[in-house]
Amino acid sequence: MTAVDGDEGRTRVLEAAEELFYEYGIHAVRMTQVRDQAGVSLARLYKLYPSKHHLVAAYLRAHGRRLRAALSESVERSAPAPADSRTRLLAAFDHMQETITAPGFRGCAFVNAWAELGGPGHERHPLVAEAVQEHKALLRAYLTGLAGDFADARGVGEQIHILIEGAMVTSSILGADAARPARDGACAALTAAER
Template sequence: MAPLDPDTARTRLLDAAEDLFYARGIQAVGMDDIRGGSGVSLKRLYSLYPAKEQLVEAYLQRRDVRWRGRLAAFVEQVDDPRERVLAVFDWLETWFREPGFRGCAWINGHGELGATSDVVAGLAREHKRAFADYVAGLVREAGLPEALAPQVFLLAEGAMVAAGILGTAAPAAQARAAAEALVSASAA
């Protein structure tokens, strides 16, 4: 069997890391678990990611790009700018219903390692700032007051936490109803 090229090995490792870290938690997964899940040798794994923290960093960075891309693609399908703000919650509900949903990877990672890993804490902050900026852009495009943006952001974040802990998609609809009331009051 021919050795894997670095890009293929990296993809397999990140796929396995994403599945395992998200399902079981970062600290519960060892590098040998990643090796087994990816089919990549331990030697190759350590040549690409000499430390687990580097693999965690790559996992969170790749997941960020995918997560924000999926959200934006969903929201962009909505024509009305005010409805785009609310579409964030529709997308969250879709995400919460996915098999294996375990909450927000950055909240989970920060909860596990935020106190001991500057890398994980920094990536969690970057992800949340980018999401807050995205929501602020939607609020601005809808011609709504700027002060509404952090409120909508917090509703979305609260829905993520509640859905992850309670194991139900209901918080998305509940947060959407609250956001809709805020949008209506702000537009009046």
């Protein structure tokens, strides 16, 4: 293996981890597989990430930053400010629909990680649980920010967040079409909030 500097090695490891963990699951992937795909030595891998849990948390944080940036860019492209909150929140829903119909969609990486390592009754690991909860809180805060035109922006943001989360989980089990009624639910919730 060729020597790789810190930033390049970190990037390659995170890209390999994301691809492998999302495709096969966290428990199924060994650190040696990440090493091989990233093209770094095992010593370098463990220097960057002292444990698999550290790597999983780092992968989730990097993945979350990319997802939130893509969501924000999509909303700004579809419903640029000063579009009203309803239009912007529905643009967020449309982005979610694009995400779940994209090739290779295997559900929410954060829900998948929580099921394997974050939640009660499982091999709970605080680093992973914290990374999952952090992403969900940041997503909810972003949606609440989009809901600023509503009197109860926090309540509306939380409702839309729950509908998006439920649609993603349902679509990963039943297929992308199963998420379509959630947008209708969002429209109804937004109409009710406008009264």
